[in-house]
Amino acid sequence: MTAAVRLDGIAEQVLELAVGAGAEADVHVIAHSEGLTRFASSFVHQNVAEEDLRVRLRVATDGHWATATTNRVDPAALARLVDTTVAAARHRPVDPAFPGLAGPAPAAGTGNWDPATAVTTPDQRAAVVREFIAAAGGLQTAGFVSTSSERAVYANTAGQRLTGNSTGATIDGIARTGSSDGVFRLTAVRLSELSGAEAGAAAATAAQDAAGPGDLEPGDYEVVLEPSCVMNVLQFLGMYGFSARAVAEGRSFVRLGEAQFDPAINLWDDPNDEQSTSLPYDADGTPRHRLDLITDGVTSAVVHDRRTAAAAGTASTGHAVLGSEQWGPIPVNLRLGTGSGGTAADLAGQIERGLWISDFWYTRILDPRTTVVTGLTRNGVWLVEDGKVVRPVRNLRFTQSFVDALGPGTVRGVGSAGHSNSDRWTGGTYVVPSLHLASWHFTGGAGG
Amino acid sequence: MVCRWPKCKVVGVFDLATAAVEGALIAGARYADARAMQSRYESMSARNGDVEDLVQRESVGVGVRALIGSSWGFAAVPDPSPTSARQAGRTAAAIARASATVPGPAVDLADVTVGQGSWASECLEDPLAVPLGEKADLLAGVTATIRAAGVPLAEASYQIWDTRKWLVSSEGHRIDQHIRECGAGMGATAIGDRETQRRSYPAARGQYGTRGWEQVRELDLPGNAGRIAEEAIALLTAPDCPAGETDLILGSEQLALQIHESVGHAVELDRILGWEAAFAGTSWLDLGKLGLLRFGSELMTITADATLPGALGSFGFDDEGTPARSVDIVRDGIWTGVLSGRDSAAIAGVPCGGMMRADGYARLPMVRMTNVGLLPGPHSLDEMIAATDDGVFMETNRSWSIDDRRLNFQFGTEIGWEIKNGKRGRMLRNPTYTGISPKFWGSMDMLGGRPEWTFWGTPNCGKGQPGQVGHTGHPSAPARFRNVRIGVRG
Numbered sequence: 021m022t023a024a025v026r027l028d029g030i031a032e033q034v035l036e037l038a039v040g041a042g043a044e045a046d047v048h049v050i051a052h053s054e055g056l057t058r059f060a061s062s063f064v065h066q067n068v069a070e071e072d073l074r075v076r077l078r079v080a081t082d083g084h085w086a087t088a089t090t091n092r093v094d095p096a097a098l099a100r101l102v103d104t105t106v107a108a109a110r111h112r113p114v115d116p117a118f119p120g121l122a123g124p125a126p127a128a129g130t131g132n133w134d135p136a137t138a139v140t141t142p143d144q145r146a147a148v149v150r151e152f153i154a155a156a157g158g159l160q161t162a163g164f165v166s167t168s169s170e171r172a173v174y175a176n177t178a179g180q181r182l183t184g185n186s187t188g189a190t191i192d193g194i195a196r197t198g199s200s201d202g203v204f205r206l207t208a209v210r211l212s213e214l215s216g217a218e219a220g221a222a223a224a225t226a227a228q229d230a231a232g233p234g235d236l237e238p239g240d241y242e243v244v245l246e247p248s249c250v251m252n253v254l255q256f257l258g259m260y261g262f263s264a265r266a267v268a269e270g271r272s273f274v275r276l277g278e279a280q281f282d283p284a285i286n287l288w289d290d291p292n293d294e295q296s297t298s299l300p301y302d303a304d305g306t307p308r309h310r311l312d313l314i315t316d317g318v319t320s321a322v323v324h325d326r327r328t329a330a331a332a333g334t335a336s337t338g339h340a341v342l343g344s345e346q347w348g349p350i351p352v353n354l355r356l357g358t359g360s361g362g363t364a365a366d367l368a369g370q371i372e373r374g375l376w377i378s379d380f381w382y383t384r385i386l387d388p389r390t391t392v393v394t395g396l397t398r399n400g401v402w403l404v405e406d407g408k409v410v411r412p413v414r415n416l417r418f419t420q421s422f423v424d425a426l427g428p429g430t431v432r433g434v435g436s437a438g439h440s441n442s443d444r445w446t447g448g449t450y451v452v453p454s455l456h457l458a459s460w461h462f463t464g465g466a467g468g
Numbered sequence: 469m470v471c472r473w474p475k476c477k478v479v480g481v482f483d484l485a486t487a488a489v490e491g492a493l494i495a496g497a498r499y500a501d502a503r504a505m506q507s508r509y510e511s512m513s514a515r516n517g518d519v520e521d522l523v524q525r526e527s528v529g530v531g532v533r534a535l536i537g538s539s540w541g542f543a544a545v546p547d548p549s550p551t552s553a554r555q556a557g558r559t560a561a562a563i564a565r566a567s568a569t570v571p572g573p574a575v576d577l578a579d580v581t582v583g584q585g586s587w588a589s590e591c592l593e594d595p596l597a598v599p600l601g602e603k604a605d606l607l608a609g610v611t612a613t614i615r616a617a618g619v620p621l622a623e624a625s626y627q628i629w630d631t632r633k634w635l636v637s638s639e640g641h642r643i644d645q646h647i648r649e650c651g652a653g654m655g656a657t658a659i660g661d662r663e664t665q666r667r668s669y670p671a672a673r674g675q676y677g678t679r680g681w682e683q684v685r686e687l688d689l690p691g692n693a694g695r696i697a698e699e700a701i702a703l704l705t706a707p708d709c710p711a712g713e714t715d716l717i718l719g720s721e722q723l724a725l726q727i728h729e730s731v732g733h734a735v736e737l738d739r740i741l742g743w744e745a746a747f748a749g750t751s752w753l754d755l756g757k758l759g760l761l762r763f764g765s766e767l768m769t770i771t772a773d774a775t776l777p778g779a780l781g782s783f784g785f786d787d788e789g790t791p792a793r794s795v796d797i798v799r800d801g802i803w804t805g806v807l808s809g810r811d812s813a814a815i816a817g818v819p820c821g822g823m824m825r826a827d828g829y830a831r832l833p834m835v836r837m838t839n840v841g842l843l844p845g846p847h848s849l850d851e852m853i854a855a856t857d858d859g860v861f862m863e864t865n866r867s868w869s870i871d872d873r874r875l876n877f878q879f880g881t882e883i884g885w886e887i888k889n890g891k892r893g894r895m896l897r898n899p900t901y902t903g904i905s906p907k908f909w910g911s912m913d914m915l916g917g918r919p920e921w922t923f924w925g926t927p928n929c930g931k932g933q934p935g936q937v938g939h940t941g942h943p944s945a946p947a948r949f950r951n952v953r954i955g956v957r958g
Contacts (some may be wrong), residue, residue, distance in 0.1 A: 054934060055563075056933055056934055057566070057567070058933055059570060060742050060743045060744070060745055060746065061572065061741075061742050061743070061745075062570075063570050063571055063572030063573075064539060064566075064567040064569075064570040064571075064572070065540070065567075065572060065743050066540060066542070066743075066832055066834075066933075067539075067540060067541050067542065067563045067564070067566060067567040068541075068542040068543070068544075068563070068831075068832050068934070069542070069543045069544070069559060069560075069563055070543075070544045070830045070934070071544070071545055071546065072529075072544075072546050072830060073546055073547075074527075086522045086524070087521075087522065087523055087524070088523075088524040088525065088526075089523075089524070089525040089526070089527075090525070090526045090527070091526075091527045091528065091529065091546040091547055092526070092527075092528060092546075092547045093547070094547075097547075104524065105524070108522055108524060108600055111599065111600035111601050111604070112512075112519050112522055112600060112601070112604050113518065113519055113604060113608065115518065115519070115520075116518070117518075141566070142541070142562065142563045142566035142567075143566045143569070145566070146566040146567065146569050146570055147569075149570050150569065150570055153570065160742070160745075162742065162743075162745040162746035163746040164746070164747075164933050166933075166934075192746065193746060194745065194746045196745065201745075203746075269620070269621055269659070270620065270659040270664075271621070271657070271659065271664055343521070343523075345513075345520050345521040346513045346515075346520055346521045346625075381749075381871065381872055382869045382870055382871070382872070383869065384867045384868055384869045385867060386866070386867050386880055386898070386900070386957075387663045387664060387898075388664055389659075389662060389663045389664050390662065390663060392957070394867065394869045394878050394880075394900075394956075395869055396869065396871045396872075396876070398871075398872055415871060417869075417871075417876060417878060417902070419878075419956060419957060444933075444935060463878075463902070463956050464876070464902065464956075465876075466871040466873075466875070466876040
């Protein structure tokens with residue numbers, strides 16, 4: 021029996037038990053494998069591997085519903101899962117907003133899968149780490165190399181059947197000079213697309229360029245944000261803005277059809293492109309497709325799960341995540357359209373007086389409606405005057421509305437290449453270029 | 469079929485952990501330990517009078533660590549048989565050999581008492597045995613009350629964790645524990661033309677402890693629902709918190725998070741040693757100054773005490789088998805201790821703190837806070853307000869951000885009150901404050917006493933790669949700080 025058949029078999033077994041208990045049901049069966057090799061002070065200090073098999077069941081009886089998850093798949097455990105979940109559903113009140121289960125609809129594919137990445141050995145990950153450390157030229161290094169694979173099946177009593185497979189690999193590391201750090205991050209479907217040597221060299225160059233930073237007066241500066249920062253900005257817009265639930269509750273900045281952003285901003289969510297490490301369907305069993313959210317600066321869509329779609333009288337966009345009954349739908353595969361600005365260095369060459377920033381750190385929302393966020397810079401900041409890097413700068417704290425930062429007339433340049441990074445919170449992958457923005461509000465130095 | 473995970477089959481589960489350890493030793497490990505775990509989790513959330521989500525999860529599995537030379541490997545398998553547990557041990561050893569191709573300094577494990585023991589947290593009312601209908605009525609009821617008071621968005625939730633662990637090591641540890649944790653909270657979000665305002669009770673993340681459902685009953689959510697609704701609405705039209713330097717009084721819940729972020733994480737030995745440099749960050753603290761550095765005022769005494777009954781960071785033994793203990797972190801303002809495990813303590817040359825914990829069987833034990841908190845002082849909140857001519861009282865955390873060395877912080881709270889001439893005055897919205905840790909803690913000149921001392925619990929402390937969520941406790945009381953910068957906004 022192949023592993024894929026076994027997942028199917030578990031799903032069908034659970035559905036059969038649920039039907040026997042008089043319930044509608046949907047079931048996710050996910051086999052997850054992950055290896056992560058972590059290094060610090062230029063040696064491997066943590067190195068882990070995990071195999072897991074999870075069964076998530078949702079049952080509904082006459083408007084009462086509940087979910088339960090187990091990693092035990094023997095027949096007795098699956099029977100207990102169904103009994104427990106049905107009993108829980110019957111003990112909770114009727115949910116008048118329960119949208120029902122997804123009907124049959126095919127997904128666009130089965131996901132991006134690289135067989136070699138799925139069977140990566142710890143020795144292979146350690147080899148990439150060695151390359152990173154060697155390329156850093158004697159600087160202290162820290163970071164990780166990870167590989168993961170996911171095989172999944174979705175099935176429900178309304179007739180929907182889906183399968184998905186995905187692999188992913190990430191290298192994320194810093195090089196350190198004593199007064200500065202430089203970072204390199206990249207996520208890909210295949211481990212073979214990652215080069216420890218290129219990553220280590222890039223991190224080391226950035227660290228050396230950032231060495232000996234000096235203080236800078238806080239205030240408003242134009243900025244070039246490297247992709248890591250841009251991704252962070254988009255995470256907040258996705259989490260707090262583009263959720264249909266947040267819009268319906270009045271917590272979102274989104275006003276559909278309005279030119280809320282600079283015309284250079286084009287944003288979409290695409291779980292099916294060649295850089296995606298996501299499954300091709302969402303937690304409701306709805307197939308995922310590309311969805312344009314901002315087109316030439318105009319806000320054009322919000323994301324729905326089945327619950328918000330039913331309330332709005334529209335169709336789900338396939339953005340349910342586990343727990344979205346509580347949190348609402350979230351876009352987790354955001355892509356920001358590239359421009360003609362070249363590299364981050366090219367964009368910095370257009371700065372009159374401002375800052376070139378590698379990375380953000382510990383960003384937290386102050387107000388969801390205005391997306392005012394506070395956080396700090398990290399892993400390299402440089403003062404640029406008349407297009408020339410003048411000197412590295414010590415980390416700064418900022419408090420800034422992320423929506424305002426991308427508003428009409430604020431985008432002075434968009435990088436030419438998208439950079440792929442995984443979102444550690446949602447498991448999705450973002451592909452974004454660097455941005456040159458007119459203004460960013462810094463409130464103080466991180467060192468006091 | 470005989471279930472391998474019933475309550476009464478402790479010996480059988482120990483055998484699984486033993487098999488994992490044996491697998492690692494046979495494959496060449498010089499030390500190995502394994503935790504078999506059964507974890508049950510339940511949560512429910514309600515919104516605007518209706519239950520919106522009910523989650524129930526169960527997992528079983530074994531995680532095993534192997535040490536070869538100076539290098540670690542870790543492997544985890546779900547729902548293991550003795551054969552697959554033994555294989556996990558071999559896998560952990562193979563991973564350790566891969567680690568050894570990028571070796572570090574020699575590792576020894578600090579000496580600890582090797583014991584065989586059993587421990588269970590105190591639990592008067594099993595939270596998983598409380599009927600779901602009763603729990604649903606509680607959450608739906610308080611959110612309906614908030615909604616009826618005119619607030620458009622009312623939320624409430626509880627979470628329950630029921631964890632059994634069986635630890636075996638190659639040194640002879642054989643320890644089982646049963647830890648039950650739970651808690652609850654609620655929030656009212658008022659929505660204005662341009663912004664939202666939220667009030668929570670008892671804290672933004674709720675209040676949690678290593679206790680039974682009595683923890684939730686004592687919170688009295690129904691008795692506070694109307695008040696937070698009124699305060700959320702009032703905040704929409706309250707004046708903004710002014711900007712400038714002033715005297716700042718913090719409520720105990722906000723101070724608990726201040727301790728967590730600016731003290732707890734800063735004294736984690738793995739951070740100090742650079743093991744978290746790329747992700748969580750490092751620390752501004754230099755081990756060479758342990759015992760000498762002034763961290764705060766003489767009122768500041770902080771302990772990491774895993775023995776406090778009912779606090780969220782309490783246990784009998786950590787996940788290396790070290791018995792729970794209390795460690796001085798700051799004594800009379802002087803930095804005196806760190807949070808550590810056996811390997812980090814040995815490298816740093818300090819006693820092992822017994823603070824290694826893992827988020828489930830599939831995660832590696834790492835240095836985590838236990839109950840890191842301030843010992844109570846000689847004052848009261850009323851005395852602080854009466855002694856303040858010009859200041860602000862802030863309470864209930866809303867936002868938090870701190871740099872990667874745990875030095876520069878900015879916090880926002882849900883609500884503030886102006887203090888003028890020793891009296892609490894107008895409500896203030898969008899309060900924020902910022903500072904540099906030792907300067908801030910050095911300015912603490914009044915600290916609440918034992919009657920106001922609360923064991924706050926933080927159930928969502930993120931750390932590690934792959935990510936782990938830790939449960940930490942923070943005993944705290946209100947305190948006053950002088951000349952703090954407040955009112956920072958975008």
